[in-house]
Amino acid sequence: MVTASQVKELREKTGAGMMECKKVLTETDGDMEKAMDLLRERGITKAAKKSSRIAAEGLVDSYISEDGKVGAVVEVNAETDFVAQNAEFQKFVKDIVEQIVKNNPANVEDLLAEKSIVESDKTVQEVLTSKIATIGENLSIRRFARFETENGKVSKYIHGDGKIGVLVEMENADEQLAKDICMQIAAARPEFLDRESVPQERLDKEMEILKVQAMNEGKPEAIAEKMVQGRINKFYGEICLVDQEFVKNPEIKVSELLKSNNAKVVRFARLERGEGIEKKEENFAEEVAKQLK
Numbered sequence: 001m002v003t004a005s006q007v008k009e010l011r012e013k014t015g016a017g018m019m020e021c022k023k024v025l026t027e028t029d030g031d032m033e034k035a036m037d038l039l040r041e042r043g044i045t046k047a048a049k050k051s052s053r054i055a056a057e058g059l060v061d062s063y064i065s066e067d068g069k070v071g072a073v074v075e076v077n078a079e080t081d082f083v084a085q086n087a088e089f090q091k092f093v094k095d096i097v098e099q100i101v102k103n104n105p106a107n108v109e110d111l112l113a114e115k116s117i118v119e120s121d122k123t124v125q126e127v128l129t130s131k132i133a134t135i136g137e138n139l140s141i142r143r144f145a146r147f148e149t150e151n152g153k154v155s156k157y158i159h160g161d162g163k164i165g166v167l168v169e170m171e172n173a174d175e176q177l178a179k180d181i182c183m184q185i186a187a188a189r190p191e192f193l194d195r196e197s198v199p200q201e202r203l204d205k206e207m208e209i210l211k212v213q214a215m216n217e218g219k220p221e222a223i224a225e226k227m228v229q230g231r232i233n234k235f236y237g238e239i240c241l242v243d244q245e246f247v248k249n250p251e252i253k254v255s256e257l258l259k260s261n262n263a264k265v266v267r268f269a270r271l272e273r274g275e276g277i278e279k280k281e282e283n284f285a286e287e288v289a290k291q292l293k
Contacts, residue, residue: 001030002022002025002026002030003030006025006030006032007021007022007025009032010024010025010032010035010036010039013032013036014036014039016039017125017129019123019125020039020126020129021035021039024038024039056077056079056273056274056277057077057078057079057080057081057083057084057273057274058075058076058077058078058083058084058089058093058139058140058162058273058274059075059076059078059084059089059090059093059162059273060073060074060075060076060158060162060163060164060165060271060272060273061073061074061076061090061093061094061097061158061162061165062074062097062156062157062158062165062167063094063097063098063100063101063156064101064154064155064156065101065154068153068154068155069148069149069150069153069154070101070146070147070148070149070154071101071146071147071154071155071156071167071169072097072100072101072144072145072146072147072167073097073144073145073156073165073166073167073269073271074093074096074097074100074141074143074144074165074271075141075142075143075144075165075271075273076089076092076093076096076139076140076141076142077139077140077142077273077274077277078135078137078138078139079137079138080137083135083137083139084161084162086135088131088134088135089131089135089139092127092128092131092139093162095116095117095118096111096124096141097144098117099111099114099116099117099124100144100146101146102117103117104146104148108141108142108143108144111124111141111144112124112125112128112141113125124141128141143271144271145167145269145271147167147169147267147269149169149266151171152169152170152171152172152173152264152266153169153170153171153173153178154167154168154169155167155168155170155173155175155178155179155181155182156168156182157179157182157183157185157186159183159186162273163272163273164186164270164271164272164273165270165271166182166183166185166186166268166269166270166271167268167269168181168182168185168265168267168268168269169265169266169267169268170263170264170265170266171263171264171266172261172262172263172264173261173263173264174261177257177261177263180246180248180257181241181254181265181268183247183248184241184244184246184247184248184254185241185268185270186270187247188241188244188247189270190239190240190241190244190268190270191239191240192239192240192241193240193241193242193265193267193268194240194241194242194243195236195240195243197240198236198239198240203232206232206235207228207232210227210228210231210232210235211224211225211228214227214228214231237253241254241265241268242254242255242258242265243255
C-alpha cells in the first residue's frame with residue numbers, strides 16, 4: 001500500500017502533481033526509483049519543471065450550444081504567443097471550452113478533476129500535463145465563465161485571434177444587436193452591468209477620491225460634495241455597460257439602444273488574455289552576469 005509520506009517524497013523530488021505521484025507509486029508497488037523513471041517516461045517530470053514558469057500568453061476561446069442556451073468562454077495560458085499558433089494547443093483550448101459547456105464544472109479545480117470528453121481514460125489535468133510535455137511550455141487553464149439561460153440566448157465574440165473573449169446573455173435580442181453588445185464590451189471594457197451592480201465599497205472609494213480632487217482645486221467642502229454628485233456620472237459611464245456611450249454611435253447610450261430594441265442584457269463576461277498576470281522581464285545581459293558570478 002502506498003503511504004502519504006511516499007507520495008510527498010516523490011512529489012518533492014520530481015515536482016509532479018499529487019495524483020500523478022500516487023498513480024505511479026501504485027503501479028510500481030511503491031518503488032521510488034521505478035516511479036521516478038515512469039514519470040520521466042511519461043514526460044510528467046519535464047512538465048512539472050515547466051510549471052513554475054510564467055504563462056501569460058495563450059488563447060481565449062468560446063463555445064455556444066446549438067440551441068444558443070448554453071455558452072462558455074475560457075482563458076488558457078502559455079508562455080509565448082508562438083504557442084497560440086500551434087494547432088495542437090488550439091484544439092486543446094476548443095476541447096476545454098466545449099467540456100465546460102457540456103459538463104458545467106463549478107470551477108477550474110473541478111474541471112481539472114473531470115474525465116476528459118476527448119480522452120475518456122484521462123482526467124483534464126492528465127491531458128493538460130501531457131500537452132505541457134509535448135508542446136514544451138508551461139500551460140495553465142486560468143479561468144472561465146459559463147452561462148445557461150431559459151428565456152434568452154447566449155452570444156459570443158472573440159477579438160484579435162484569441163486576445164479577448166466576450167460572453168453575453170441577452171433577452172429579446174437579434175443576432176446583430178447581440179454582436180454589437182459583445183463588441184461594445186470588448187472595446188469599452190465595462191466592469192459592471194449597471195449602477196446597482198457596483199459594490200458600495202467601490203462607489204464610496206471613488207466618491208472620496210473625487211471629493212479630494214475637488215478640494216485640491218480650492219473648492220470648499222460643501223461645494224466639493226456637490227461637485228462629486230455631478231462627476232460620479234462620468235465614473236458610471238466608464239465602468240457600467242448600460243451607462244456607456246454606444247461605440248458605433250456615441251450620440252446614444254447602451255441603455256437607449258437596448259430600450260429601442262426592447263432588449264435586455266442579463267449578464268456578461270469579458271476575458272482578456274494575460275490580464276493581471278505579471279510578466280517577467282528578461283534581461284539577457286544581467287542573466288549572463290549572474291551566471292558568471
